[in-house]
Amino acid sequence: MQETALDFVIAALQKIRQTSDRLPRASRLSIERLQFVAPNKVDLLAPVRERVRICTKCPHLASSRTQTVFGVGNPDAELMFIGEAPGADEDKQGEPFVGRAGQLLTRIIETMGFTRGEVYIANILKCRPDTPPGSFGNRTPTPLEMQTCRPYLIEQIEIIQPKVLVALGAVAVEGLLGSRGTMRQLRGRWHSYSGTPLMITYHPAYLLRNQTPSEKRKVWEDMLQVLERLERPITERQRNYFL
Numbered sequence: 001m002q003e004t005a006l007d008f009v010i011a012a013l014q015k016i017r018q019t020s021d022r023l024p025r026a027s028r029l030s031i032e033r034l035q036f037v038a039p040n041k042v043d044l045l046a047p048v049r050e051r052v053r054i055c056t057k058c059p060h061l062a063s064s065r066t067q068t069v070f071g072v073g074n075p076d077a078e079l080m081f082i083g084e085a086p087g088a089d090e091d092k093q094g095e096p097f098v099g100r101a102g103q104l105l106t107r108i109i110e111t112m113g114f115t116r117g118e119v120y121i122a123n124i125l126k127c128r129p130d131t132p133p134g135s136f137g138n139r140t141p142t143p144l145e146m147q148t149c150r151p152y153l154i155e156q157i158e159i160i161q162p163k164v165l166v167a168l169g170a171v172a173v174e175g176l177l178g179s180r181g182t183m184r185q186l187r188g189r190w191h192s193y194s195g196t197p198l199m200i201t202y203h204p205a206y207l208l209r210n211q212t213p214s215e216k217r218k219v220w221e222d223m224l225q226v227l228e229r230l231e232r233p234i235t236e237r238q239r240n241y242f243l
Contacts, residue, residue, distance in 0.1 A: 041075035044159045061127035066091045071122035080162035084171040085125035087138045101204040124175030146175035169203030
């Protein structure tokens with residue numbers, strides 16, 4: 001894009017020289033603007049990813065994790081999903097939302113008309129919360145753990161600059177906004193995070209536990225609102241869809 005703009009300006013200046021007695025002029029500021037190249041978001045995210053990789057701010061999590069789970073997707077994404085923390089599958093693979101809940105999230109994303117690689121997915125916590133030896137399942141992050149890890153997510157959001165954020169579940173809302181309420185109160189309407197529209201909906205894991213059509217439909221209605229905010233076309237099939 002930058003080279004095309006420069007070529008256009010150079011061609012225009014040459015034409016002016018050929019057809020006018022006056023020499024073309026351009027201000028120093030104009031030249032500097034043409035030479036400006038926007039920073040690559042992948043490059044901007046790289047040092048944040050490295051700081052996350054070696055982070056030991058929560059010693060108990062640093063000692064129990066297999067690896068950190070930074071985020072995945074398109075750094076130029078219009079849409080960013082935020083969960084609470086990695087689970088066992090994510091800790092093993094180093095990528096957010098790859099277990100059963102992640103498979104359902106991918107299905108939701110694809111039904112919206114995106115690929116998983118076109119959006120960005122991250123968590124409040126970059127480490128899996130530790131669990132007692134011999135226990136099964138995942139532990140909910142503590143407020144202190146989320147507060148400690150939150151600055152990394154803020155940097156991700158500031159670099160990616162999505163048009164819409166989606167918070168998955170009440171824990172993610174608490175980690176992002178610092179307040180917690182019931183999902184019945186929070187979901188289905190627009191909120192804001194630092195000026196960015198924020199939609200709050202149920203975590204995919206909730207839908208795996210509560211597979212009633214009415215609960216699935218609520219999540220899908222939230223995603224239809226997201227598509228409308230992004231000014232994406234919505235087909236009749238999508239409007240009538242049930243997860």
